[in-house]
Amino acid sequence: MIAKRFACFLLAFSLVGVATACGVSAGEESNADGSAILHGGMPEADISEGEKIINVGVTDSLGSVNPFMIDQTEIGKYAIDLVFLPLVELDQDMNFQGMLADSITTEDKIHFVVHIDDDAVWSDGTPVTAYDVEYSVLRYASPVVGNTTLSLQAFEGTDDETGFVNEGAVSMEGLEVLDDKTVQFTCKYPMTLLTFQDAYGRYLHVLPKHVIEKFAEDELISNDWFNRPDVISGPYFLTEYDPEHYISYTANVNYWKGAPKIDRLNIEIMDGSQIYSGLQSGAVDITHHTLTTIPQEDYESIERLDNVKVTYGVPVTTQSAFIQTANIPDARVRQAMLYAIDRQQLVDRLLKGHGEVSDGFLTSASPYYDESLQPVEYDPEKARALLEDAGWDSARILRFYVNSDDHTFASGVRAIVQQWSEVGINAQIIEVDLATLMEVAGTADYDIMAVQYSYTPVDPYPDIEWLLSGEGSWTGYYDEEIAADLEAMQQTDDIARLRDLYSGIDRKMQQDVPMFSIYVTSGQGAVNKRVKGVEPCAYGFFNDVQNWDVTQ
Numbered sequence: 001m002i003a004k005r006f007a008c009f010l011l012a013f014s015l016v017g018v019a020t021a022c023g024v025s026a027g028e029e030s031n032a033d034g035s036a037i038l039h040g041g042m043p044e045a046d047i048s049e050g051e052k053i054i055n056v057g058v059t060d061s062l063g064s065v066n067p068f069m070i071d072q073t074e075i076g077k078y079a080i081d082l083v084f085l086p087l088v089e090l091d092q093d094m095n096f097q098g099m100l101a102d103s104i105t106t107e108d109k110i111h112f113v114v115h116i117d118d119d120a121v122w123s124d125g126t127p128v129t130a131y132d133v134e135y136s137v138l139r140y141a142s143p144v145v146g147n148t149t150l151s152l153q154a155f156e157g158t159d160d161e162t163g164f165v166n167e168g169a170v171s172m173e174g175l176e177v178l179d180d181k182t183v184q185f186t187c188k189y190p191m192t193l194l195t196f197q198d199a200y201g202r203y204l205h206v207l208p209k210h211v212i213e214k215f216a217e218d219e220l221i222s223n224d225w226f227n228r229p230d231v232i233s234g235p236y237f238l239t240e241y242d243p244e245h246y247i248s249y250t251a252n253v254n255y256w257k258g259a260p261k262i263d264r265l266n267i268e269i270m271d272g273s274q275i276y277s278g279l280q281s282g283a284v285d286i287t288h289h290t291l292t293t294i295p296q297e298d299y300e301s302i303e304r305l306d307n308v309k310v311t312y313g314v315p316v317t318t319q320s321a322f323i324q325t326a327n328i329p330d331a332r333v334r335q336a337m338l339y340a341i342d343r344q345q346l347v348d349r350l351l352k353g354h355g356e357v358s359d360g361f362l363t364s365a366s367p368y369y370d371e372s373l374q375p376v377e378y379d380p381e382k383a384r385a386l387l388e389d390a391g392w393d394s395a396r397i398l399r400f401y402v403n404s405d406d407h408t409f410a411s412g413v414r415a416i417v418q419q420w421s422e423v424g425i426n427a428q429i430i431e432v433d434l435a436t437l438m439e440v441a442g443t444a445d446y447d448i449m450a451v452q453y454s455y456t457p458v459d460p461y462p463d464i465e466w467l468l469s470g471e472g473s474w475t476g477y478y479d480e481e482i483a484a485d486l487e488a489m490q491q492t493d494d495i496a497r498l499r500d501l502y503s504g505i506d507r508k509m510q511q512d513v514p515m516f517s518i519y520v521t522s523g524q525g526a527v528n529k530r531v532k533g534v535e536p537c538a539y540g541f542f543n544d545v546q547n548w549d550v551t552q
Contacts (some may be wrong), residue, residue, distance in 0.1 A: 052550050054285045062435065071435070081099075087099060119257075192490055260545065265545070273295060275298065285531050296354075308528050323475060326471070358520055387425070400447065403431075450518065468486075533548045
């Protein structure tokens with residue numbers, strides 16, 4: 001699932017600890033050396049007696065655990081968050097909670113002052129300082145590293161197009177260390193505090209300068225240190241990972257917020273069809289509203305399990321369809337694509353009612369949601385009329401890329417393509433895993449792409465600004481009126497004014513349809529009753545992971 005263009009998107013892990021700790025038998029497969037292969041494909045490891053282990057089940061593949069190579073998935077963001085804390089994170093009530101920083105302030109929406117928590121230290125005892133922030137940002141902005149997910153072009157001293165500084169730069173105009181624990185960012189244009197915190201505070205993973213300054217810039221994306229770093233700021237050391245199957249962590253006993261009670265945290269990337277059996281057997285302790293896509297047909301079965309507690313999240317995860325408008329330039333054709341889909345039927349049948357239909361970027365979970373904006377209704381006759389008016393070539397076949405890991409939507413996409421065919425739109429479904437889908441998204445070599453995307457309810461601005469930024473974005477769409485509305489958003493914190501601006505953009509989406517929401521899910525989350533101190537929630541899930549515990 002996509003959380004932001006700046007990062008986003010989940011996790012992985014081994015069931016090795018689960019099998020031992022929970023009494024679950026390993027599978028019958030074995031490695032070449034004869035050691036057992038467990039559910040997630042990770043070889044059994046030595047488990048010390050009395051160790052506490054938690055296993056989280058997710059359903060998306062991982063791109064990289066190197067912060068400099070982070071992609072746009074939640075699995076990438078959270079996998080790294082556990083090792084290198086972001087500056088801030090949203091909590092379960094969608095308020096910003098300090099992680100590495102204890103405050104971020106601005107007086108003029110241009111200068112943002114970040115104060116690092118006085119207690120923050122690296123796992124080797126070295127204090128985390130503003131110089132770590134400065135050095136990390138300079139490396140993220142290096143053209144040699146080539147990181148694009150942080151969009152640093154917003155800050156003075158970076159290239160307006162790329163966000164890069166000069167190779168080997170030791171300073172940047174828009175970045176100033178004020179003292180050992182305080183650093184100031186200077187923007188080229190006004191930005192609300194909400195946007196700074198959401199777009200940069202949540203996605204800037206600060207790295208230890210005293211370690212990474214030993215690496216040349218061209219080593220930062222390839223050095224093996226980043227696969228198993230030995231100096232971290234977060235609660236867990238990354239010990240092993242396989243991007244298709246698992247990530248395994250061990251506790252940082254020197255974590256400055258308190259040693260984690262759980263000795264090992266394993267995150268397993270699973271097929272959605274395996275989640276129910278994993279929860280039933282105890283091989284999976286936790287699933288998550290947005291990190292775990294559970295087949296809807298398993299919802300009721302999971303609800304009936306005696307060993308787990310089930311919760312449903314607020315509707316924040318949108319199954320979004322992005323249309324490359326350069327390939328489908330006629331808005332009438334794009335409108336027809338939307339009119340031809342019975343979205344309420346998908347919510348009722350696929351989601352068993354655990355979701356909603358909305359248009360544009362906002363859902364009912366957002367404080368800016370406009371209830372008066374009625375979703376476009378299913379109208380195949382209108383779709384046919386629009387196509388005829390546009391002179392649509394019904395022999396053309398559109399390439400429709402989807403996430404193969406999302407089994408629920410796999411059924412839905414077939415229904416969508418069937419409904420399109422009934423009005424004269426032919427599409428070829430191309431299923432790829434999430435990591436590959438993100439690679440395709442970067443090329444813009446598709447006609448339509450569907451992926452789960454969580455637009456942060458408190459500040460969807462950065463996502464919208466990029467997705468509608470013209471050539472090079474996932475839509476290729478740009479509109480002067482929308483650009484003006486987006487600029488106006490950065491001048492105000494007034495909820496009513498922001499609601500009007502966002503509503504105008506969502507209405508424009510109904511008219512021009514460079515993207516549309518297929519449905520919004522209220523995802524199911526589950527936690528084994530032996531686990532204490534954690535409840536699945538869309539945001540803030542790992543914020544206080546050091547307090548998680550289990551009953552033995």
